[in-house]
Amino acid sequence: MMTYIVFILSVIFVVSFVGFSSKPSPIYGGLVLIVSGGVGCGIIMNFGGSFLGLMVFLIYLGGMLVVFGYTTAMATEQYPEVWVSNTTVMGVFLLGLLMEVMLVLYVLKSEEVGVVFKFSGVGDWAIYDTGDSGVFSEEIMGVAALYSYGAWVVIVTGWSLFVGVLVILEVTRGD
Amino acid sequence: MNPLIFTTILMTVLLGTMIVMMSSHWLMIWIGFEMNLLAIIPILMKKYNPRTMEASTKYFLTQATASMLLMMAIIINLMHSGQWTITKIFNPTASIIMTSALAMKLGLTPFHFWVPEVTQGISLTSGLILLTWQKLAPMSILYQISPSINLNILLTMAVLSILVGGWGGLNQTQLRKIMAYSSIAHMGWMTAVLVYNPTLTMLNMLIYIMMTLTMFMLFIHSSSTTTLSLSHTWNKTPLTTTLILITLLSMGGLPPLSGFMPKWMIIQELTKNSSIILPTLMAIMALLNLYFYMRLTYSTSLTMFPSTNNMKMKWQFETKRITLLPPLIVMSSLLLPLTPMLSILD
Numbered sequence: 001m002m003t004y005i006v007f008i009l010s011v012i013f014v015v016s017f018v019g020f021s022s023k024p025s026p027i028y029g030g031l032v033l034i035v036s037g038g039v040g041c042g043i044i045m046n047f048g049g050s051f052l053g054l055m056v057f058l059i060y061l062g063g064m065l066v067v068f069g070y071t072t073a074m075a076t077e078q079y080p081e082v083w084v085s086n087t088t089v090m091g092v093f094l095l096g097l098l099m100e101v102m103l104v105l106y107v108l109k110s111e112e113v114g115v116v117f118k119f120s121g122v123g124d125w126a127i128y129d130t131g132d133s134g135v136f137s138e139e140i141m142g143v144a145a146l147y148s149y150g151a152w153v154v155i156v157t158g159w160s161l162f163v164g165v166l167v168i169l170e171v172t173r174g175d
Numbered sequence: 176m177n178p179l180i181f182t183t184i185l186m187t188v189l190l191g192t193m194i195v196m197m198s199s200h201w202l203m204i205w206i207g208f209e210m211n212l213l214a215i216i217p218i219l220m221k222k223y224n225p226r227t228m229e230a231s232t233k234y235f236l237t238q239a240t241a242s243m244l245l246m247m248a249i250i251i252n253l254m255h256s257g258q259w260t261i262t263k264i265f266n267p268t269a270s271i272i273m274t275s276a277l278a279m280k281l282g283l284t285p286f287h288f289w290v291p292e293v294t295q296g297i298s299l300t301s302g303l304i305l306l307t308w309q310k311l312a313p314m315s316i317l318y319q320i321s322p323s324i325n326l327n328i329l330l331t332m333a334v335l336s337i338l339v340g341g342w343g344g345l346n347q348t349q350l351r352k353i354m355a356y357s358s359i360a361h362m363g364w365m366t367a368v369l370v371y372n373p374t375l376t377m378l379n380m381l382i383y384i385m386m387t388l389t390m391f392m393l394f395i396h397s398s399s400t401t402t403l404s405l406s407h408t409w410n411k412t413p414l415t416t417t418l419i420l421i422t423l424l425s426m427g428g429l430p431p432l433s434g435f436m437p438k439w440m441i442i443q444e445l446t447k448n449s450s451i452i453l454p455t456l457m458a459i460m461a462l463l464n465l466y467f468y469m470r471l472t473y474s475t476s477l478t479m480f481p482s483t484n485n486m487k488m489k490w491q492f493e494t495k496r497i498t499l500l501p502p503l504i505v506m507s508s509l510l511l512p513l514t515p516m517l518s519i520l521d
Contacts, residue, residue, distance in 0.1 A: 156194060156203065160210045163187045166180060170217040171231075 018096030025080030230296025336363030341463025
């Protein structure tokens with residue numbers, strides 16, 4: 001089973017994405033977001049990215065999703081919609097599940113998936129061994145590079161998030 | 176809106192397009208598109224009534240879908256070429272997906288359905304920004320990937336856009352919808368020549384932006400959004416009736432006005448590449464566009480449109496001062512003799 005752990009985790013990942021994009025009430029969407037965050041962390045860890053997995057749990061689940069949960073709890077209604085309460089929601093959820101099941105069967109039948117490109121297994125993040133100060137991992141070097149060579153990306157994404165908050169406040173403010 | 180917030184959001188729209196136009200990494204281009212989309216939503220929603228909210232929602236949904244398709248094309252390109260630089264696309268599937276995504280952003284057929292509805296629901300100034308500035312970013316990406324675009328798909332979309340832009344505008348009396356259909360048709364002209372000579376696409380974009388800016392500013396000046404209220408301009412400022420006449424005929428592509436220059440160059444370039452039927456069809460379909468421009472000029476400047484007697488004595492507040500209007504009018508009507516200067520563009 002351990003050889004297929006990434007595959008199983010990715011199936012749970014996609015199913016939980018289907019779960020919240022079939023639009024039940026946001027509280028239940030947040031619930032499956034937690035599950036998908038945890039599973040996504042597991043996928044990243046299996047590629048050797050322990051730092052990024054920790055980042056997912058701490059910042060994404062522990063920071064952003066907590067804030068989302070609190071705001072949704074403040075704005076909740078008396079009878080929130082579940083996946084089985086509304087025919088449309090259940091229909092979309094079942095359709096997504098069906099497509100995922102068909103994809104899983106396709107992957108299990110043939111060794112590789114050849115939809116637009118050939119995709120047979122994934123690689124790992126490379127591990128460098130420089131010899132003088134120990135072992136470096138590529139994903140942490142990527143994060144370090146973001147803050148040194150990629151300073152422009154940090155500025156742009158930071159500004160985008162700031163403007164995102166401004167826009168949301170402006171849109172919901174009304175007259 | 177708070178002026179500081181409004182300035183910040185407007186500057187972010189400009190920044191988003193600048194990032195798209197000057198980035199060399201596909202991810203930054205996608206970020207630029209998203210920043211542009213996010214920041215223009217409150218500009219579209221400046222007035223809070225259900226029409227603007229519906230228009231902003233429609234705009235957001237279509238553009239977000241286009242951004243998702245763009246991201247998919249970027250990733251397929253990454254899988255096949257292993258790098259993130261902006262050059263031609265190395266895989267036909269990625270090229271088709273990216274062309275469709277950029278066509279959705281521009282409003283080409285068959286993704287044109289959002290343009291009239293969104294343009295109609297928002298104010299004239301927001302419609303101005305939507306139809307001119309928002310076309311710059313996708314067109315710059317199309318320019319950069321032009322060596323690898325599938326010719327059949329792009330030409331089909333272009334010709335269908337000219338058709339739809341011409342036929343769709345025929346039954347309209349709302350000025351914003353007329354401008355939206357004119358935008359669809361002009362985008363069709365621009366993308367038709369993209370594969371043959373991308374410089375002409377940029378020339379057409381430049382002249383189209385000038386003419387659309389002029390038209391919108393003339394509409395803003397007389398605060399008119401329907402043909403009926405435009406037909407009362409003889410009462411408010413009679414000079415603008417002549418200016419509307421000249422600019423509309425320039426948009427229709429009549430010589431000796433500057434709107435003829437891009438159409439002439441495009442037809443010449445297409446015939447140089449041995450396609451005769453296509454430019455003939457395009458020129459004939461441009462007549463449909465010319466028809467509804469002519470109808471506007473007929474009701475505005477050539478006749479006194481029937482109205483009740485109390486409309487004939489208009490009392491108005493102080494006239495809006497639009498500083499940029501005279502140079503724009505001159506540029507959108509008198510540029511044709513400068514055509515030989517195009518040889519400096521390479």
